Amino acid sequence: MDQSFNDTIAAIATAPGRGGVAIVRISGNQAAAILERLFYPPRDDWQSHQLYYGEIRSPRDGQILDKCLAVLFRSPASFTGEDVVELQCHGGSMVPRLLLQAVLDAGARMSEPGEFSMRAFVNGAMDLSEAEAICDIVDAKTAASASVAAVQLAGSLSNEMDKIEAELLNIMAAITVAVDFPDDADAPESESIIQRINALKQKIAKLINSAANGRVYREGIHVSLCGAVNVGKSSLLNALLQNERAIVSSAPGTTRDIIEECLNIEGVPVIISDTAGLRDTVDEAEVIGISRTQAAAAASQIIIIIIDAQNGIDSQARNLITASEEKKRLVVINKIDLNDNINDIIDKVLNMGVDNKDIVYASAKTGAGLADVLTALKDKALTADLQLQSCLISNIRHQQALIKTNQYLEDAVVTLAAGMPVDIAAIDLENAWQELGLISGKTASEELLNTIFSQFCLGK
Ligand SMILES: Nc1nc2c(ncn2[C@@H]2O[C@H](COP(=O)(O)OP(=O)(O)OP(=O)(O)O)[C@@H](O)[C@H]2O)c(=O)[nH]1
Ligand SMILES: [Mg+2]
Structure with a gap:
């Protein structure tokens, strides 16, 4: 990574397409000079953080490109920590591109995806987890997902990490004393160091435990509707979506192709797939559809097995129940408007080892029981009640770093408890430190940073 950032970068920061306003963003030490070259009427009294109304003219031929609002954020009080200019112009497909071209003609270069955020990180304006939270806010699928990201952007995770890092550093310092001055009466006992490491491990474990739910909010949860033909899978999808999405x-x-839609169940993003009904068939397209059903069922985190209340439990449902023992699942007995005498079906499903609380009955036609299906789905998606305002791990990268940190801390405990030399434990702690620092980015390699930032959108 280029730490010096001698060049000035630019990009359209708003989404492409028709819109009232678009923003062209510029960052770097030439940002102010570029603004002065393009803005009309010319002025030399640019105040930081103040909007100015004027024209943008082409540096090539002086042609008026648009009327716009321009703002200069002087370093370091800007998003990237560098001088930043934002040109708020008219939206649409042409004007922002013309303005961007003018900015490039005036000396900027096109930014790479995530390059603004990367500069913000390198210049210390935010840490890596905060930069990642920006991406999550942009990608948020529900208000609750956005809220998890907003809490992280506000620094909840960074603050928690700061505390954990500080405690780890203190423990490392204590070990150093024990290594360097083993005979010093003030050197800490192994036992007290073990206690401190264990306390830290517990804190980290709590964060790791929040990841199951945090990731559901960030990434959503995949659910597939499976069962024999005609049991009402597509009808149920439509009823849950309140939209005639699939052909019934x-x-x-x-149904042949997989139909995938996103449902918002009290803030939990649920990506639900309707699938081809299972049966023995020689129809070519249907055979392909059925193999897609099997793949979708395997890939989903929750499977909903549907049974027709009129026909009772069929061989396809039996196979699905047997195959899904290890999975989160719900059995929905559908069409109860046609037959509500379903005790016999429930008994058979229970006998196959399905939990009572995982059996729901409904009618896609009348809407009876649909609320129960939604509640059961939400309960299955989240592992426990959670406070959206508290610090929640939502990113698998963070989760893995914390898991590895705790493994190294455990290694240190084992080393100390076995009475092995303290300098071996010091190495374990150093490894833990390296893992922990991946979250804030302190110990992240250039390669990792490039990988993370390149996933950001252009102009971010
Ligand atoms: N009375 C009643 N009919 C239903 C209900 N759910 C679905 N049906 C009917 O059952 C038939 C099959 O419904 P679909 O939703 O197409 O069933 P499917 O499981 O998607 O069928 P395939 O795609 O062929 O596997 C249609 O005639 C629906 O109107 C229900 O709850 N009550
Ligand atoms: Mg269908």
Whole structure:
């Protein structure tokens, strides 16, 4: 990574397409000079953080490109920590591109994806977890997902990490004393160091435990609707979406392709797939559809097995129940408007080892029981009640770094408890420090940083 950032970068920061306003963003030590070259009427009294109304003119031929609002954020009080200019111009597909071209003609270079955020990170304006939270806010699928990211952007995770890092450093310092001055009466006992490491491990474990839920909010949870033909999978999808998304017909074998839609269940993003009904068939397209069903069922985190209340438990449902023992699952007995005498079906499903609380009955036609299906899905998606305002791990990268940190801390405990030399424990702690620092980015390699920032959108 280029730490010096001699060049000035630019990009359109708003989404492409029709819109009232678009923003062209410029960052770098030439940002102010570029603004002065393009802005009309010319002025030499630019105040930081103040909007100015004027024209942007092409540096090539002086042609007026647009009327816009321009703002200069002087370093270091800007998003990237460098001089930043934002040109708020008219939206649409042409004007922002013309303005960007003018900015490039005036001396900026096109930014890479995530380059603004990377500069913010390198210049110390934010740490890596905060930069990642910006990406998560942009990608948020529900208000709750956005809220998890906003809490992280506000520094909840960074603050928690700062505390954990500080305690780890203190423990490392204590060990150093024990290594360097083993005979010093003030050198800490192994036992007291072990206690401190264990306390830290507990703190980290709490964060790791929050990851199951945090990731559900960030990434959503994949659910597949599976069962024999005609049991009402597509009808159930439509009823849950309140939208006639999938074709429903009384002919068995209607659905062939997977139909995927996103549902918002009290803030939990649920990506739900309707699939081809399972049966023995020689129809070529249907055979392909059924193999897609099997792949979707395997890939989903929750499987909903649907049974037709009129027909009772069929061989396809039996196979699905047997195959899903290790998985989160719900059994929905559908079409209870046609037959509500379902005790026999429930008994059979229970006998196959399905939990009572995982059996729901509903009618896609009348809407009866749909609220129960949604509640059961939410309960399955989240492992415990959670406070959205508290610090929540939502990123698998953070989760893995914390898991590895705790493994190294455990190694240190084992080393100390076995009475092995303290300098071996010091190495374990150093490894823990390296892992922990990946979250804030302190110990992240250039390669890792490049990988993370390159996933950001352009102009971020
Ligand atoms: N009375 C009643 N009919 C339903 C209900 N759910 C679905 N049906 C009917 O059952 C038939 C099959 O419904 P679909 O939703 O197409 O079933 P599917 O499981 O998607 O079928 P395939 O795609 O062919 O596997 C249609 O005629 C629906 O109107 C229900 O709860 N009550
Ligand atoms: Mg269908």
